[in-house]
Amino acid sequence: MITGRDVAERAGTSTAVVSYVFNNGPRNVSPATRQRVLDAAAELNYRPNVVAKALSAGRTASIGLIVPDIANSYFGELARAIEDAALDRDNLLLIGDSAMNAEQERLHMASFVDRRVDAVILVSLLDEPDISLFQQAGLPVVVLHPIDETKNVSSLTIDYEKAAHSATAHLLAHGYPSIGLLNGPGDSAGSRQHLRGFTQAMEEAGRPVTHVRSSSISRADAAETALAWLRESEHPRALYATTDEQAFGVLYAAYECGLSVPGDLAVVGFDGTAHSGFAVPPLATVKQPVAAIADRAMTLLVDLGGEETVHELFDFEFVPRASCGC
Amino acid sequence: MITGRDVAERAGTSTAVVSYVFNNGPRNVSPATRQRVLDAAAELNYRPNVVAKALSAGRTASIGLIVPDIANSYFGELARAIEDAALDRDNLLLIGDSAMNAEQERLHMASFVDRRVDAVILVSLLDEPDISLFQQAGLPVVVLHPIDETKNVSSLTIDYEKAAHSATAHLLAHGYPSIGLLNGPGDSAGSRQHLRGFTQAMEEAGRPVTHVRSSSISRADAAETALAWLRESEHPRALYATTDEQAFGVLYAAYECGLSVPGDLAVVGFDGTAHSGFAVPPLATVKQPVAAIADRAMTLLVDLGGEETVHELFDFEFVPRASCGC
């Protein structure tokens, strides 16, 4: 491969100047010399070695993202939004897919530290992820879910409690006689918030909270849980599922049970993925502001150097669609 | 951060020996010294800097994957399968999402060359991707779609023509009076193969080929195309869509038109994504052997060093489900 030395020789100058030209600094270069370097580089098809640059500069211009499951459309959309925000800032995004496996999540964490990414955005499978590895390495971290504020990391998230409240209130307004919650794994801060919001809305309406179940955030698991549930005679008339992915599993289960949506069962999801709009029937959902979250994360990590630790809540939007009976 | 020098000092030896220990070679180290190095490394929490290692060793132990659209579940599953195969070989997978944008595809190509990935797996948006950048850099490439064999790159793919033939033949066997093809973009080798297979099956059955349209490989585009199609009085009774993603768009369009599937319209997809099994109704599809393709690609690129250029066809499997009328 062509190196900076090759370019310098052909342009009759030093590697330092080649570097100054390609980085627009930190010293300036006379127009004539600059042009000779540019010409030589073009003729030789020179592309600076990013690996060498990273070692020398002490930063890799790359950000690591860890998601629980890249096959989940929400995380696919999130990854794309973050990648866009990263490219805007000339950073590369490395995506680590935990594939619903905590061990894999740890491997990605270690791998990111070893690869010397400049910062990390984490959506953990665990309620209390161990981020000491990042902290030892001095890597700034932003998590995209609720987290214990005593840990020294920023979090960007929406208020799940409020979101669950508003989704539940919407189903109540439809007048459904019984409403259930299909929650995520029971041991996470997010699930606790969803449950609180759901419970509060029900209590405000003077309704008992009797139908609550949980599944992992996977279509197959949710489908299995919903199938068993809907086959019981006492199943709820409406259901709030805490992810779109789970809601898709519910739509499938309803189909398998011969229940029509929303005629026999109303469904509301959460995430607001593009796919929710193309479900059969189209899925009512709570839309998360992915682009805003992505951009804010990159601002904190890249533009502000990860110095600040913040805990910010973003707005959400309830999107009524056929599945809830609208 | 802790460096190899810190470890060497604490263990009373040289950085060379630290390297020998961590790489199990290329020289061996006495058990006693090895133990001292290991102890020192553990006490200091030493993690070798992969960037420095890459620069020095001349390889990054990373593979680049470029996909047209990571939000498409098929590519999500493909990426996961390839990542598994890569991790099996202690390689990192970098995922470049072209987001249905040819310019973005080129940027990822350049970025992978600059990052000095050791090899590339490409699923291009274009029929004739320009891979000269990779060839200049001496990077081995495997493409996962049909490609002009005169180019010096390997391709791993299934026989779309045969697959389209078998899907069409299946719909014919159901006795549907008219069968349509919702193809991908018209100017690609894959689309031409799908069309040929579809046409051949129709001609063998003495049927005219009258219903052929195309859309991009996106749910929204397919939905739009299908909506217009299904609203015409002469729409086909059954439809073969060349990706699951397009088929999902068709299911949605049928719902919007008040057509029941398979009662009014039978649908078959292509790809065999996990999501196809949870569609409403479950989607009949042609399953691609993702894991086998992923593993073979990594064998060619990593285990065999990318020396060989091969063009291999993989087997597929037709999966009948409710949507086709089974």
Add this chain to the structure above:
DNA sequence: CTGAAAGCGCTTACAG
């Protein structure tokens, strides 16, 4: 079996 040293391809004070 082990260590001193060169080298990977950049960046960046330091001198001029």
Add this chain to the structure above:
DNA sequence: CTGAAAGCGCTTACAG
């Protein structure tokens, strides 16, 4: 404005 040189943290012939 420009160049010689040190340094980033590893690996790996080369000597011993």
